[in-house]
Amino acid sequence: MGFFIAQLLTGLASASSLFLVAAGLSIIFGVTRIVNFAHGSFFMLGAYLAYSIVGLLPLGVLGFWGAVLLAALIVGLIGALIEFALLSRLYRAPQLFQLVATFALVLIIQDVALWIWGAEDLVGPRAPGLDGAVRILGEAIPEYDLALIVIGPLVLFATWLLFYRSRWGVLVRAATEDREMLAALGVNQRWLFTSVFFVGSFLAGLGGALQLPRESVSLLMDLNVIAEAFVVVVIGGMGSVPGAYLAAVLIGELNAFGVLWLPEITLVLPFLVMAAVLIARPWGLLGKPERGGHETLLAERPLSLPGPALKAALLAGLLLLAALPLFAESFTLVLMTDVMIAALFAASLQFMMGLGGMTSFGHAAYFGLGAYGAALLATKAALPMVPALLGGPFLALAGAALFGWFCVRLTGVYLAMLTLAAAQIVWSLVFQWREVTGGDDGILGVWPADWAASREAVYWLTLLIAAGGIALLWRFAHAPFGYLLRAGRDSPQRAGAIGIDVKRQQWFAFIAAGTFAGMAGAIFAFSKGSIFPDELAIPRSVDGLVMVLLGGLHSLFGPLLGAGAFVLLEDWISRLDYWRLILGVVILVIVTAAPDGIAGGLRRLWALLAPRREVRP
């Protein structure tokens, strides 16, 4: 009995930490609709700041708690500043731009933290007065855990007061319900949003600062916490603070008891729960169903078939690419092979997001499935290269068919979150099923057959697959399938009324996108000779999103430009110190300067250079 209670309390203490981070994320999302990837970075900043401040203040109870509050306040101000200077410019852009912008912030904050605090892990002091353990039913329970168990509900109560008993809270809730009406009533939303960001970041900073007595402060804190925070927010219901608490308790206890009975699958457990909740109750335990009108779409021009000039240009480009090995140096081919693989991957994601209107936060899963499929066929089944290359993507197809069937039943950010959960489940499976996948040791020796071993041959093969895949995707876009898909995206009701089975079209699009991503993965495995779980982890999915958005969400050429720009840029600047900071700044500049991506920027440039041409809005 004592043991059971002790484990329960341990779970509750972790739940409180988790709740503080997730609550801020949930509040920010609920009001501003920003999926804030940088929230984990604010958590990390809170911990670093508290570490530094606690060293400056006099030791003792006041010093410690003063440092925690001060650190949280500073993080809140940093968050408000970032919202004011940067994110507020992006509210009118598609939601994904905000995601990419916050991802850029993650990169920047990483390097800034490295620069300020150095690389070594820092261990802060324990909380004065709470540095021991008490015996409860014979089991030792740390005093600080008990304090955390109290702090969680206290913060929950305080936020409830703030939202339901203050004028500010009334306005914020009104903004959540109907932004336009609130604006019409003369409320300055700019200020409201900035203050919401302040509160959300404050909570993240508080969560980080409160970790000081529990763990060492390190540069890995940001990404470690963000996935779990997303899980909690989704399970609880986006925008619901009590929901976040409930979900945090659920996950905290699941971890506490999971390690007793299922110590080897604690990685996948939270994501399984998240997937189950999303399937049964997409808006989360205490959330509300999403109403229309939140997603701000840019007015989009209908797709037009390429004219003769464009066709000629495309053909010329293709010929140029095909001739590249005749005059380019060897490494250019290696780099261009990477670019073409990335382009096919990004094009498949764009097909799903741009044409299908379905955002995926887990597209790398299908890239990885295709790669693992090909690698397993080549090594375990000892198939020759061509059958392995062709067979691999079927694993991606199967995965996309399975997960897509569940995902297309949801819309908007809930769909995106379910794709994330699906990707994490696949990732955990690949990571932990060592007998088959080799775990994180990966699968080695997936080299091309002798006839295709040279860099030129790999290059031409990749060109064939990538160009063929992209051409097929474009063909789909201009086929009736593509039109049905776009109809379903732009107006699901009207599309349904004329007899289009929108969900079915979306499911097909999901499968197609997954399969083509798998094709990119299969050739990737052969071009690198090996495959590892990293290729289907969250950062790779984010890379895909960055490519699509850099290129332009609503242009078929966008993914090509975006993938090229991303791979070349990364390869180029990763030679410099603090290259993540530079990459982050470059992404921010592009996101704010050209919200319709490089393709849109080129189009506007073209319009400027050729003003007499008719330009449709």
Add this chain to the structure above:
Amino acid sequence: MILLRTGLGAVCALALLFTSLLASELRADTIKVGEINSYTRLPAFTEPYKKGWQLALEEINAAGGVKGSEIEVISRDDAGEPGTAIRIAEEMVTRDEVVLLWGTFFSHVGLAVTDFAKQRQELFIATEPLSDALVWSKGNRYTYRLRPSTHMQAAMLAEAAAKLPAKRWATVAPNYAYGTDAVARFKEALTELRPDVVFVEEQWPPLFKIDAGATARALEAADPDAIYNVTFGGDLAKFVREGSLRGLFEGREVVSLLSGEPEYLDPLGAEAPEGWIVTGYPWYAIEDPAHQAFVEAYEERWDETPKNGSLVGYNSMLAIAAVLEQAESLETEDLLAAMEDLTFDSPIGEITFRASDHQSTMGAWVGRTAVVDGEPKMIDWRYAPGGDYLPSPEEAMKLRPAE
């Protein structure tokens, strides 16, 4: 804002221009070697390592280089990703025309480059990755490894653990290849020495995501006599804190892999656990003159004390200088010939790359942790030469795939 954007753009452009200018300014009389490591993914370990090899590089070049040429290191960051590491390796062998590749930290990145080296027939000297597979099950004639592997360090600890009275053992290790290997090898070695021990509990927290309180309680519940710990970095700090709060380590022996390395021990400060049996690097207490000279030079150059990574980095550079010196030419085949049983002098004595399995005989220190004057230290330590914990050359060759 516009000004800011233009300004940033200009800065970026200038930076790019500057680096490409630097890159093109090639000295004719240098030997280029290509180094790849996870500098941004885990700077806490790779930065001291870089400082180590830079020190050795400066010393070697100041003394005239090898065969009259200076060594030039092209060093790149793989961000902890095997795919990126392969691309960089491709660039190094095609564009930069390096004569050999070396480096890497993570086992999976190391394995990827190992496989690449075999495919492209280039020499690769893996410096830090610990995976046994690197030289055994996935080994090949192009790859050598410097650091003592998981197998060797686990065997060193099992030897010490066998002398303890403890019979009931529990293990805790991060749930990935390095953790599972380290536990499997320890179990095997300890059971061989002590058939009477039983393993009553194992915990597999996700790497860098340990729920330390729950894990400590789960271990406590099994009531073992002793614990074998493989967690490191931030996980270790959390585990130590939560474990000592809950009295997990009271009256129990703890045997802990790598925890004596300054990278992992120093951040714990005065809270470092006392009396744990660990492998590590007590640089402050090694009195050998050659080693003391290394420590002094390192402190002089970088104004900080060395870490385990510093020594690994320093020794890597010495190994590279040695192979370049001894090889008849810079062709891969000649380098490979020179690598066979290559012996070089290091601050910690002679190190040999065994021809049989391509593993070096660099060892590690085994001792107990203690807090001396508020600083965590290793005491009662001894140097365990790597060669003593390796299978015989004949057995080692059987562990490797036929070529």
